[in-house]
Amino acid sequence: MSGSDDKPRGSLFDAIRDRRRVVSSDVSDVVPRGLSIAAAYSWRILFVAAAIGLAVWLVIELKLLVIPLLVAILVTALLWPAFTWMLRSRVPRWLAIVISVVGTLAIVTGLMWLAVWQITLQWDSVQASTVAALDQFRQYLIDGPLHLTEEQIDGMLDQGVSFLQQQADLLWNGALALGSTVGHIATGIVLSLFILLCLLADGAGVWRWALRLFPRRARPAADGAGHAGFITVVNYARTQLLVATIDAIGIGIGAFFLGVPLAIPIAVLVFLGAFVPIVGAVVTGAVAVFLALVYNGPWIALWMLVVVLAVQQIEGHILQPLLMGSAVKVHPLAIVLVVAGGTLIAGIPGALFAVPLAAFVNVVAIYVGQRAWETGESPRGDMIWSTVPRPRRRTT
Template sequence: MFEKKSIRMLITTILIFTLIYLVYLTRFIFQPVGAYFTAIAVPIIGAGMIFYITNPIVNWLEKKKIPRVIGTFIVFLLIVLFITVVIQFIAPVVQKQFTNFVDGIPKMVDSAQDLIDMWQNNQNIIPPQFENAIQNITDNLGTYAEKITAGLFSVIGQVFNFVFSFFLIPFFLFFMLKDGHRFVPFVKQFLSPKKAKSFQQLANNINHTLASFIQGQFIVSVCVGFMLYIGYIIIDLDYSLSLALFGLVMNFIPFLGPFLSAIPAIIVGFFQEPMLAVWATVVMVVAQQIESNFISPNVMGRALSLHPLTVITLILAAGGIGGFLGLLFIIPAYAVVKTIISHFYLEWKKKQSETDPNLL
């Protein structure tokens, strides 16, 4: 009876759901563990991202006969130098532009209300439903502006909380750079030779997937941010540096990021001078075309091999569940899960073909 595949699959499915139900009933046992992992999630993820960006430098220094510990200290010195440059030259400009932007929001609201009033006064026939919708928007412009400003400051507060967790990142990063290459050999010593080989391959695949995405996305985002900044400077757009940095961060969100980064630039351009909204759109389109046709294919290639529809579905789901952080991390998380499942599926298929050659 149990030799039939359908029966075995049914029993396996029942056991899996039974296990899930038992875990749900005893979830209070895992709450302290969940709280612990939540507390260290930001430092580990942040250190992991910086690790994949800086690890090639440490590896290169190690090939030049420089001890890994000294290479790690050199990387930390480079990071400190980079932060110093940002604080001295970039942060003051961004702060000034952001302050001017917040101070200019009431003026933008008044301009929008004047524009709607002028458009209403010059229309002879307006459908009642459309007129009511416009009137509702006009009456609530001030409320919308307050909500946008409050939401903006809320985001800033979350960013500061996020930055506070970064104080632990240097400690995690130091030991990742110094001892990260010892993790796989340490685990392999507890496994049989066959399982150790499988684990080594799985670790290499995961490492390749994360390195391809993080390093590639970092290079691509920096290039896009630089192109946007040059374009905004050429068209003389206000808050050009802040908008370019916003575009750089948004570009870490695959597919939707470039379009999200264009919205503030188009709005700012429209209120500065309506034609600038068109030019801001042109800058975004040109930068996006250069990135998608020249930079990404050469930097990232097709390392993740994700279908665009899969990317869109994941982003929509992650945005609703995890917010902005969900948008940032859903693609690499999915790629890692996909790599793990593919590895174990291939291992299972190899094992089945060895026991039953006629199975496949």
């Protein structure tokens, strides 16, 4: 009895499966092949976009951890050539770490102190020049094409003061938020220093631990791609440091000989801005020209513009191709778009890390696409951490 009951039930299921196959076959015959292929690509692209969006969201949510990590990696890449040179020169690792970290802190602190010292030294003259520039601007509003009156200008100033008074609570809240931000920055600096020390002291161990997060079969590819990407970041950081130094010296000397005040702070600003390719040079150059216009007049500002453009042309057409070569194969248009996107997503940190991240991803994609790890050829050993051995090419 039970066997007779099972047979009709099985026949029913078989009929349903056959019917589904027929319907699927009919649908496949009706839908054009191109549309089927496009649909297959579409849902895969949607899944990839969702995964990327989730990753970006996690990075933004964990920015207090991600930013110090990226800063430490970038500083490690910046110090890596000098650090490995000291190790090859038989300097003890602990002493090389101390020299690298303390030297970096001393240089950064010295630049900041020098900028603040010159601002303090020239504060009286800068203040007088600012007042004179404001008076000239006020007179221009009266005598210029706008033909504003004293009463109109005073009225706009009164409205501005009233607006600030009405926003006193907002400003107070902003001050509290600034205090919180300062605390976050201090915590991030300490965390970055700790990560930097760990990377310099035991970078190989950190990398081997990171490789364990990948499946065993994917570890050779991940290892080779990570090494290739790190070499790219090292070359990028080294080149940007040299370019930033040359830009700062050139524009700073130009501002000094033209009599523009705050020449040293301008040079420091140019040095820091050079680490944001293209966009940083434009912004810091505009600041230098604006200061020359305010404090020295239009002719000095014009000469300051000539100096800025000359330095940037030398950088773009001589220094970058000569020093960078093919190390970071990112088109200038892609750089601008990446910096703009990074700024929109994460502000100043996004602008700072956008290009090295893009270069890293670009090199990793090329490495994986070419299946370069199967050849057994490793990147330059003196620029990377020694990790798991590479697989050799099979002869059978």
